[in-house]
Amino acid sequence: MDKFVINGPAKLSGTVEVSKSKNSTLPIMASTLLFDKPVTLKNLPELRDIATMKKLLEKLGVKIEQRGSETIFDSSELTFCEATYEMVKTMRASVLVMGPLLTREKRAVVSLPGGCAIGARPIDIHLSGLEKLGAKVSMHGGYVKVTSDQLIGNKIVLPFPSVGATENLLMAAVYAKGLSAIENVAQEPEIDDLIDFLNSAGAKIERSRSTIMIEGVPPLSLKPIVHTPIGDRIEAATYLIAGLITNSSIKINGVRPIYLEAVIELLKGAGAKIDLDDNSITVHPSKLTPFNVETAPFPGFPTDVQAQLIALATKIQGSSFITEKIFENRFMHVPELQRMGAKIVLKGNLAVVEGGEKMVGAPVMCTDLRASAALVLAALICEGKSEIYRVYHIDRGYELIDQKLRQLGVDISRVNE
Ligand code: UD1
Numbered sequence: 183m184d185k186f187v188i189n190g191p192a193k194l195s196g197t198v199e200v201s202k203s204k205n206s207t208l209p210i211m212a213s214t215l216l217f218d219k220p221v222t223l224k225n226l227p228e229l230r231d232i233a234t235m236k237k238l239l240e241k242l243g244v245k246i247e248q249r250g251s252e253t254i255f256d257s258s259e260l261t262f263c264e265a266t267y268e269m270v271k272t273m274r275a276s277v278l279v280m281g282p283l284l285t286r287e288k289r290a291v292v293s294l295p296g297g298c299a300i301g302a303r304p305i306d307i308h309l310s311g312l313e314k315l316g317a318k319v320s321m322h323g324g325y326v327k328v329t330s331d332q333l334i335g336n337k338i339v340l341p342f343p344s345v346g347a348t349e350n351l352l353m354a355a356v357y358a359k360g361l362s363a364i365e366n367v368a369q370e371p372e373i374d375d376l377i378d379f380l381n382s383a384g385a386k387i388e389r390s391r392s393t394i395m396i397e398g399v400p401p402l403s404l405k406p407i408v409h410t411p412i413g414d415r416i417e418a419a420t421y422l423i424a425g426l427i428t429n430s431s432i433k434i435n436g437v438r439p440i441y442l443e444a445v446i447e448l449l450k451g452a453g454a455k456i457d458l459d460d461n462s463i464t465v466h467p468s469k470l471t472p473f474n475v476e477t478a479p480f481p482g483f484p485t486d487v488q489a490q491l492i493a494l495a496t497k498i499q500g501s502s503f504i505t506e507k508i509f510e511n512r513f514m515h516v517p518e519l520q521r522m523g524a525k526i527v528l529k530g531n532l533a534v535v536e537g538g539e540k541m542v543g544a545p546v547m548c549t550d551l552r553a554s555a556a557l558v559l560a561a562l563i564c565e566g567k568s569e570i571y572r573v574y575h576i577d578r579g580y581e582l583i584d585q586k587l588r589q590l591g592v593d594i595s596r597v598n599e
Contacts, residue, residue, distance in 0.1 A: 183572065183599065184599075188594045190562055192592045194590040196432060196433070198586050200437050202225050202226060202414060203411050203416075204232065204414060204579050206376065207235075209275075210376055212278035212349075215260065215279060216285070217402075218402045221383075222252050222255075223408075223410070224251055224409070224410040225251050228581055229578060229579060229581055230574065234269065238279065242261070263287050263291055264290075265292040265293060269293070273578075277292050277295060277305055277350065280312070281350035284330060284333070285353070285355075288329060294324055303509075307340055308347040309328070315351070316333050316334045317329065317330040317333065333355070334358060334360060335398055343392065345479075352376070353380075355396040355398065356404075357398055361398070362395070363393060365393050366392050369391070369480045371412060371415065375411055379407070383404040383406075384404050385404060413437035413461075415441040417437075420487070420580070422456070424562060426465055427562055428563065433464045434462060434463045436462070444478075446458070449470075455467070471498065471500065472500035473503075474504075475505070477504075477508050485507075489515045489555060490556050490559055492504055492556060494559070501535065506533070510531070513528055514550060515552075515553035515554075516528060518557055521546055522542060522561070523542050524539060541565070542564055542566060543569075545568070548574075549572075551576065551578050551579045553575070555576060558570060558587070
């Protein structure tokens, strides 16, 4: 198992290129199941979650070929309709094959995701939405089976703007008969990327704010297409915080700042000096003041940046308040940050960070993807050596993070032991 060894404190400089978005790529890959003609995706990030989705699609019969920076998906012959326990427990986004499989193959069997490190994460909103489109849902032996000879368009009101449910339902509705209207949808940029991808192939989908309208098109009528996913806004936010926490000047290339408005606004409000371009963000040394923020669905402050923000708050003199509103148990990084010297008090879903304490390098353990990013960020301001264990969590979602940080000047090495 790999660990990172980071010698701090670090000072960064230079430019970092963000990879293509993991959370865009995963649903777009799942939606290639809607095609019987080849789909080409460009510059996919080399991440464990992407490799897992490839493995799942191959199990379903998809032929995947890599040609340079292009990945070609041929779903002309599907042979299996099941996302097994093995796959779903490795990556919960495996449930995203349910909508496309159901609408194309008339059935899908998916292992029910159980709890995970950051909370319960059920799929009830996905299932009740599919029922509204006419699917029959049954459970047996830890698996959920959805079937329907022909999905029929309908109005669906989501009780919460779940990202995964919005994606699964809009993919299912692409071949449903007639018009579907999904209300209270998630509005994350990754959803718009999925919609743009499907529309370029011939789907008829329109989002206006929190409603998505889908006019069903004939089954298997989507045309071959080449698409490049959008840049990863969560990776970009993580590097933005890396610049601020180390009081450095760095440029982050390959992301549209508009996707990160809530993060940039909060940081600017706290005194961050940030310059924006169409496709890049530059951060400069800044004296920061404490903040008070709660996570929310897009366009609110992303839960996927909460852990990194807590790491930043440990550096800022005074009390910062961070409330987690999306996941029930997403503070696994807190005890690890405390081992590095951070002063943080948890009160339910509120973290109160007394910043400005001296941070000292320590051995710490990754528990989930974004918690791991917080530990790496904290290690950048610790005196001395930090050893970060179980970095397979970080490899799920940050392409070449050790190489990218090294290029920015961090003393970081990956050790296999
Ligand atoms: C996606 C992102 C993840 C991000 C999350 C919230 C991907 C691959 N992952 O995850 O990085 O942290 O959005 O921005 O894009 N819920 C239910 N019932 C459901 C579905 C969700 O109760 O049927 C609850 C979840 O338990 C959670 C909340 O809704 O508390 C948000 O979940 P959701 O938006 O669905 O997140 P994911 O799509 O799993």
